Amino acid sequence: MHTLLPTAIVGSLPKPSWLAEPEKLWSEWKLDGADLTEGTRDALRIAVHEQVRRGIDIVSDGEQTRQHFVTTFIEHLSGVDFERRQTVRIRDRYDASVPSVVGAVERPRAVFVEDAACLRAATDRPIKWALPGPMTMVDTLYDAHYKSRERLAWEFAAILNQEARELEAAGVDVIQFDEPAFNVFFDEVKDWGVAALERATEGLHVETAVHICYGYGIAANNEWKATLGSQWRQYEESFPLLQQSTIDIISLESHHSHVPLDLIELVRGKKVMIGAIDVADPSIETPDEVADTLRRALHFVDADKLIPSTNCGMAPFPRDVALAKLSSLTAGAAIVRDEVTDRDI
Known part of the structure; x- marks a missing residue:
């Protein structure tokens, strides 16, 4: 792996059309039972192949094994009734029908550990699981x-910590926790959010990351972003707390957002996974556009702590668009890597 500017993706890649309806967020599986397990593992291997082929350094499963980044994990827990649904306001932005917690929540068995072992067997590069x-x-x-x-x-x-420890034992190098709620519930982030996140990482020896984004490019998120003004300063609430936390890597949205890059200064000393690829716009970034985002970030984070990445997941894109964006990410990182290396010689 490159010692400088290793590339990674935050979350999802498009699923093959034989596994789920393409270009649709959280689309239903087309397979079930043993066929679904085989299909998701095959899709995982394809995602690995495409990432390696395009030069991604820290490889993930592209969320091929998950229909939804939250509820697929919850489906495997006891104490949650998916038939007893209620409408709640998600992220204080939109209403959704969700399952109910009806008893003590427990994890009867590992959720993603076998999938992670499949990912580990598919590549010798460092791997990340979300x-x-x-x-x-x-x-x-x-x-x-x-x-x-x-x-x-x-x-x-506590349940996440059980899963994370088993993922570590399965060979995962980076465990990422997705916390878009950190951009909304600032009092709770301060009161118990960061502490609960640290509890989830307790006792781990691998690197840990927290990803805080502004969401997929769906209408509810886009409408919310339109209300945030010319500067998106939500990270100002969580970053000072995370800088003092045990979390190793802070993942944030940047390209085509209104996040002032100087906010990265608030997590000085941490590794920063910077979003240099827009997931709300299908137009392909040029390598120079990616490089420009990275250069600006380097004013506030040391080069040996910068991980070029995507803003969020790319599941709703056509596959050729998502893969072209990966190629631009690695090409842009290579431009800046060479510049930094030349400067240090």
């Missing part, structure tokens, strides 16, 4: 049992 963060899990359910967002978050944190 899990939902505790606060975002809480925000994607109706709680009819604990009646406390904080208490439920702590229960989820």
